[in-house]
Amino acid sequence: GAVVSQHPSRVICKSGTSVKIECRSLDFQATTMFWYRQFPKKSLMLMATSNEGSKATYEQGVEKDKFLINHASLTLSTLTVTSAHPEDSSFYICSAGLRQILAGETQYFGPGTRLLVL
């Protein structure tokens, strides 16, 4: 149980184009999904918290017009990197929160998307 998929797994695009990444919770409903960015050999940096049906909450320093997040249903959130530039190249990982009785919320991670902007 608690499987999260992410698509695509890899994408190479030209500078100036937009890229959409999908995150799905396959066997549970997630009221909250999270988007992270990870640079090589570094930790995960939270970009934004996405709640179904409402606007995402962005972390300080993350441009909301650059990284558009849509959370249309309890099982799907999308991240769109608009007008991508080479410095946006990174590993983007989503997670879906599963609330458990007496144990708070556990995050289950998708397999990640490697974005390379040329």
Add this chain to the structure above:
Amino acid sequence: GQQVMQIPQYQHVQEGEDFTTYCNSSTTLSNIQWYKQRPGGHPVFLIQLVKSGEVKKQKRLTFQFGEAKKNSSLHITATQTTDVGTYFCAGSGGAQKLVFGQGTRLTINP
């Protein structure tokens, strides 16, 4: 804001040796979670600790949550090559979001 520090950053051991990584939070946590990320992979949930002083075991892995709920540790007994990867702690202060430590990268000499 909340900060989570994790040490050491790197650890190289001989197969069969023990390994420990430590996590310290600047604030009291409601719970702490541990994840393992294999090279080229994504973080995989290992365990969540909620109670003060809690100790949980998963085979050769022992997880502890401090009495003050501000620190935690992961100890691996008799490491195996399959234990290679980066271990992250992540703390929650009660809000939904997790703050991740920097991770400890474990490499093992077979």
